Amino acid sequence: MTAVELATLISAALLALGPCAVLAGHRPWVSGAVYSISSALCVGIAALGAAGLFTRTLDSSVALPLGLPWIGSHFQLDALSAFFLVILGIGGSVVSLYGIGYGRHEHDPLRVLAFYPPFLGAMALVLLAADAFTFLMSWEVMSLLSWALVLTHHQKEDTRTAGYVYLVMAGFGAMALLLAFGLLAGSGGLYGFEVMRGVQRTPLMAAVILGLMLLGAGSKAGLAPLHVWLPLAHPAAPSHVSALMSGVMTKVALYGFIRVIFDLLGPSAWWASPAVIILGSLTAVLGILLAMMERDLKRALAYSTIENIGVIFAALGLAMAFRANGMTAAAALAFTAALFHIFNHMVFKSLLFMGAGSVLTATGTRDLDGLGGLIHRMPVTSFVVLVGALAISALPPLNGFASEWLLFQAVLMSPAIPQDALQLMIPAAGGLLALAAALAAAAFVRIYGVGFLGRARSEAARTAVEVDRFSLTAMAVLAGLCVLAGVLPGMVIDAISPVARAVLGGQLPVQGNEAWFKIVPIAEARSSYSGMLVLLFVAFSASGAAWAVHRLASHRVRRSAAWDCGFPDANPITQYSASGFAQPLRRVLGADILGAHESVWMPAPGDKSPARLTVTVDDPIWRTVYSPIGTTVFYVATRMNGLQFLTIRRYLSLVFLVLIVLLVGLMLWA
Amino acid sequence: MGLILSLLVQGIQMVLVVALSPLLVSIVRKVKSRLTRRQGAPLIQPYRDLVRLMRKDVVLADNASWLFRVIPYLVFAATWVAAALIPTFATGLQFSWTADLIAIVALLGSARFFLALAGMDVGTSFGGIGSSREMMIASMAEPAMMLIVFSLALIAGSTQLSTVVQFMASPQVGLRVSLGMALVALVIVALVENARIPVDNPATHLELTMVHEAMVLEYSGRHLAMIELSSALKLLLYVSLIGCIFVPWGIADSGAGLGAYVIGAVAYLAKLGVAGLLLAIFETSIAKMRVFRVPNFVGIALMLALLGTLLRFVSRSL
Structure with missing residues (x-):
């Protein structure tokens, strides 16, 4: 086999x-x-x-x-x-x-x-x-x-x-x-495939x-x-x-x-x-x-x-x-x-x-x-x-x-x-x-x-x-x-x-x-x-440095609360989020390439509701290519919907019309 | 015998870069102090700081992971290997073929990747701000650096740093527009990568615009010492890089005699001194930028490097 x-x-x-x-x-x-x-x-x-x-x-x-x-x-x-x-x-x-x-x-x-x-x-x-x-x-x-x-x-x-x-x-x-x-x-x-390879194009x-x-x-x-x-x-x-x-x-x-x-x-x-x-x-x-x-x-x-x-x-x-x-x-x-x-x-x-x-x-x-x-x-x-x-x-x-x-x-x-x-x-x-x-x-x-x-x-x-x-x-x-x-x-x-x-x-x-x-x-x-x-060098230098430091200087470790410049906050929500991490690049590159923008909504004075920051990022291709195509197809389909409710006489004439158009097309082609 | 000798030279280079890097930092600090009419710390101060930090206990945050403890050594090792691969006093050392210029840039990228992860590990807001800004700046600086490498490699016909240096030291190089642009771009990238003014201020803490210092805020003791040593090494690396490419005079060829090596070493020390002086003057005479101005600053480097790469084809006769 x-x-x-x-x-x-x-x-x-x-x-x-x-x-x-x-x-x-x-x-x-x-x-x-x-x-x-x-x-x-x-x-x-x-x-x-x-x-x-x-x-x-x-x-x-x-x-x-x-x-x-x-x-x-x-x-x-x-x-x-x-x-x-x-x-x-x-x-x-x-x-x-x-x-x-x-x-x-x-x-x-x-x-x-x-x-x-x-x-x-x-x-x-x-x-x-x-x-x-x-x-x-x-x-x-x-x-x-x-x-x-x-x-x-x-x-x-x-x-x-x-x-x-x-x-x-x-x-x-x-x-x-x-x-x-x-x-x-x-x-x-x-x-x-064998035949296709031999063709000159x-x-x-x-x-x-x-x-x-x-x-x-x-x-x-x-x-x-x-x-x-x-x-x-x-x-x-x-x-x-x-x-x-x-x-x-x-x-x-x-x-x-x-x-x-x-x-x-x-x-x-x-x-x-x-x-x-x-x-x-x-x-x-x-x-x-x-x-x-x-x-x-x-x-x-x-x-x-x-x-x-x-x-x-x-x-x-x-x-x-x-x-x-x-x-x-x-x-x-x-x-x-x-x-x-x-x-x-x-x-x-x-x-x-x-x-x-x-x-x-x-x-x-x-x-x-x-x-x-x-x-x-x-x-x-x-x-x-x-x-x-x-x-x-x-x-x-x-x-x-x-x-x-x-x-x-x-x-x-x-x-x-x-x-x-x-x-x-x-x-x-x-x-x-x-x-x-x-x-x-x-x-x-x-x-x-x-x-x-x-x-x-x-x-x-x-x-x-x-x-x-x-x-x-x-x-x-x-x-x-x-x-x-x-x-x-x-x-x-x-x-x-x-x-x-x-x-x-x-x-x-x-x-x-x-x-x-x-x-x-x-x-x-x-x-x-x-x-x-490269791997060997990095591994040797890293372990060598660690060994030398631990051996010659100090190897003690104390555990303590995070330092965070003296103001640690116990709530994990104060960490950087995924969106927060992306913010600098969103501002630098995203605004031009992806059309990303941020909008801030502030409550009126006296209103106690929270302010809101809204960030919109989307795929520019979807916005510029696919959405218009989708809209067009939907529009055409809605218009064509009328064709579903014709009488038999109208269907027959439509078929006849299409036949004529195709024949004329064929005539012009040939 | 020849092998042992060349291994020895390579070893000297590795020790030399680590030994000299705090000196470069202290030269810059000293000159800056003098320029602002202060006495300034003695030149030996960074060495003392490192020793003091090494001896202290490490205070680890409660939820720091194993990664946090390993990263200082990894960052140091990656930076050290990269720095040792750049010709300082001689070209064509024993292991110079290990990594070319592209790999050296990527090795620094590895160090930065780990350092940014360390900023995220403890889960504080300062660490996050440092990491996210560092990666934003790096994502502009790294392509700029790569384009500089492209234009150098296209001119010298090699990405192997020793070959590039030999080409740049030879008379056939001439004065080229591309090289001037690459030099300016490389200086900008060096300032950015080393977190110097006007991008970041290495002397401050608790400033909202800080980047590098925010990432390493949770480090203490020997870990902090390794981080400080690696940033000093990185500064030395960029100075060596600019020196060996654009000021290649005095650098010894591979296999040259002891005399050539000594001349190379003296020339290298002189280059370090001049570079430290220039950096200090530059930093004293300019203000720090807002963080969202930095992309424009790096963008200049990016555009210059790209232009340099393209002009290499346009002005072939120059």
Whole structure:
């Protein structure tokens, strides 16, 4: 049995596991069993992917007599699929492990269990698909199953709204993908990926396909301005599903983009790339600013997903720009940075969403202003979430920094590009990405400082208890991966190199030779970084300093009330709140970019009611794009309502009229 | 033998930065005192303060977590490693390839991240105000710094600090518009990052506009000593950075003899003295800004750095 057959079989098993769970019914062991089996199957997927990447037993394909009778379904396992299978496998298995514990708290477990394993299976099939029909079919199944998972807590009004918006956006995205694949079709209307690769396309056609892919895959991944569903839908689902959607499903969307743009479409003109770079870097800044303003823990994490997707798109845009100019080494650098960041984001975003799920289990609230002091009550969760927060803020020596560093190195390759426009634009985009990284640190200081540090702001936070061992193990595994990938970035880069070689025909220099703990993307004299040494140096200096101070000076500790300049207030409400923490940045950047404003209402003299400060922050895209569209659609629908109550005579004449118009149109066309 | 020697030089550099950093602080204080017609404390005073703080008990707030106790050492270690990676008297030291300029900036970012968390840990309003303002200022200063790094790296063709310094010391660098802009931007970022006037006042407490001091208000004893030492180190780091990039004269090449190292060390000490003098004069002659003016001030650095990066392409012949 070849690797691709095995992977397809595992996907089928995952798809079948959902109905099996329903058949097993409400027995107490079902939840644990389903999550365990899902976890094991995902380990299999990861192993297959890793085997494909490391042993080079790639490019096996299989055709199954499923789907449309005269086409069948084609599946293939190449380097790109293998890399994303590893992403899916690791994310899926760890999240399923978390689900064993987390799923116990679900009121109606079957509502999740019926859709959860098939969702994983559908994502695997998207990665394996080798023809447009199978790809779109799996993509739609993935969308619908995730939609069903979003609607798990459908009793809540917010969830229903989120599900509705998600469904509309998913439909729109699928339509864009359908059109894109229609344009990609090979000679004779064949839709196999192999045939599509061979077709020559005009630059204009390539640009149109790129635009459609940005709409289709971008809307699924959360690229602005198509991101609005993401902060609604991702947090509405149960936390482990949120982790999967943010950590893994967005990556499947990116896979679709990479597969079409880098593999099927072939090299595109240089002027196509600035759109991707600009969209990506603007998405990054917008996403993280919104995360900074958000009070809801899970929604803030969802906004941060948008930021990371922006960073990845910017890196992919850079790779496109370099490739269009034949700079294979630089393109491989940017492409490696993108894939490395895809891996990293899967790791730390899943970790953070699971952490948010644990907080939700322990306290019952997602509102940052109802949390606080969890580091005392939930020490393990707090520690792993701290690792995730450091990693996502792109701080050395963790993994987020390693990919960010590679991206900046790619930005610095821009002088070799012949086009002046790109030469000017790429460093400016680099500045935006640096701004996004700095804002990410601020956003995560806020989330961690308000949510986990300080004093408890509510009774629930004061009495929170640590979550179960399965959840803790799952989070600890991902926290360990954050450290490992940050300390040994060279190994990740070497694992990515088969993908870069297969897609771009070039790769970074092999990192794993003599100095296996440092990375040198271009040349030693140009730039190098060693996460391992940075970690060792910091660890040695910190422990050395602590040891010396304790040994030579003093080691006594006295506990006392907080100092707070002599006026400590026992009421925890006097601490900085999440909104208060965001206030300086809201004033500096939010007012211009997000249109945030504050208004103060003062009672009349003599009136004893309290003064009120109202702060409004919303997503500018929602206000300027989606609200007008919604209003227009509603207006048109109301007008059309009259058409429902006509007589049969009028309907017949309407049909006749439409026929005439179509015929005239046809005549003019031909 | 060569390896031991180069390890020794690297070790000297690490000890040197820690040993000299309180001296730089005291030079600035002394000059400021003299400029305002005061006698000023002796140059050894910061060292005495550190020793005194180290010997005292730590008074911890009741609900301070383990993180609060670990952070002073982490902040100190991150700043120390960053400072030790910047060429002071010689380039191309044994471990100079560990982290390039981008990584050094990010390492300082790690230190700031931890310090801001420490401000939030006890759960007081002063800590919160300090942390939130620090992160606001940092989110402007860090991209400015990154753009400065971009323009330097694009000119020198490397982000490796030793290579940049060797390039800047070579005659091929010439006078460039971008470099002037990068210098002004870097000075602004240095003032901002070190919480100096006009952004923050290191000499005050209990002022509503304070940022850095508000974050570390709950620290005492040896913890406070580590924090003070790391802020002194950070000041030294930025002075060394400006010195090695824009005034690279006298700095010894890698593997140069003992004589070159001595000349480099003397030149470095002279640079520190001049920098302390200039900083003191600047701080004495300017008033502190309102906190919401600071983003405009940092914005100047951001714009200059961006312009410098873009002009690098425009004025290639300069």
